[in-house]
Amino acid sequence: MPILEVKQLHKSFGALEVLKGMSLNVAEGEVVALIGASGSGKSTLLRCVNRLETPTGGSVVFEGQEVTPQNLNRVRREIGMVFQRFNLFPHLTALQNVTLAPCKVLKIPEEQAKREGMEFLAQVQLAAKAHNYPGELSGGQQQRVAIARALALRPKLLLFDEPTSALDPELVGEVLAVLRQLAHEGRTMVIATHEMGFAREVAHRVIFLDEGVICEEGHPEQVFTNPKEERTKAFLARVLQR
Numbered sequence: 001m002p003i004l005e006v007k008q009l010h011k012s013f014g015a016l017e018v019l020k021g022m023s024l025n026v027a028e029g030e031v032v033a034l035i036g037a038s039g040s041g042k043s044t045l046l047r048c049v050n051r052l053e054t055p056t057g058g059s060v061v062f063e064g065q066e067v068t069p070q071n072l073n074r075v076r077r078e079i080g081m082v083f084q085r086f087n088l089f090p091h092l093t094a095l096q097n098v099t100l101a102p103c104k105v106l107k108i109p110e111e112q113a114k115r116e117g118m119e120f121l122a123q124v125q126l127a128a129k130a131h132n133y134p135g136e137l138s139g140g141q142q143q144r145v146a147i148a149r150a151l152a153l154r155p156k157l158l159l160f161d162e163p164t165s166a167l168d169p170e171l172v173g174e175v176l177a178v179l180r181q182l183a184h185e186g187r188t189m190v191i192a193t194h195e196m197g198f199a200r201e202v203a204h205r206v207i208f209l210d211e212g213v214i215c216e217e218g219h220p221e222q223v224f225t226n227p228k229e230e231r232t233k234a235f236l237a238r239v240l241q242r
């Protein structure tokens with residue numbers, strides 16, 4: 001059974017139809033890269049999956065259960081999301097950012113949350129910055145705190161929306177290294193990314209979105225070296241040239 005099933009998902013903003021009937025499954029332990037031009041619908045798809053947006057049609061099934069307004073909280077708890085902009089609370093330390101939700105949502109006692117929070121920070125190589133505020137951290141470090149924060153809720157599925165796009169080029173590598181490690185741990189992840197080399201190396205499957213539909217999907221080697229669709233070829237020619 002797939003952990004996530006997206007069935008004929010539609011999303012419009014007013015007259016603008018952004019997702020035009022999108023269907024995909026994600027298996028447990030699978031790493032899926034979403035690629036596609038800016039505006040193709042990657043963020044909207046991810047945001048519909050964890051219900052930051054309400055789809056206008058179709059359904060999202062998580063662990064065999066359709067996501068509805070009644071079970072949103074479970075979905076938000078069990079699906080972790082990391083955004084392009086790190087969205088850390090500026091007035092909280094790295095550790096406090098990580099422990100906030102476990103204490104509030106999972107009702108984990110503070111001492112335990114702190115102990116575990118340190119372990120999550122260690123996983124992203126940031127134990128030494130636990131007591132620093134976001135303003136004292138580089139973009140790459142802030143993004144790694146955001147990843148630790150997502151891990152702290154013990155999500156069954158992790159969604160990443162262009163996690164390196166807001167970073168200076170020299171900071172991209174440290175965040176990709178953390179994602180690579182999570183992939184090797186067998187975590188289930190869907191990653192919208194413009195990092196084609198990373199997608200090719202780490203993803204089990206690549207999905208190319210174009211204007212709100214899945215234009216092509218397949219094994220990274222196939223999609224990157226031998227794309228079937230003209231639109232995929234044109235997109236890859238554009239992005240790989242840079």
Ligand code: ADP
Pocket residue numbers: 013016018036037038039040041042043044045
């Ligand atoms: P991508 O992440 O692939 O760049 P998005 O999902 O962000 O694409 O956007 C797809 C389209 O939906 C774009 O045309 C964008 O302008 C539009 N869009 C996204 N969010 C909104 C919104 N809240 N209101 C209106 N239009 C939106």
Ligand code: MG
Pocket residue numbers: 042043044161162
């Ligand atoms: Mg986006």
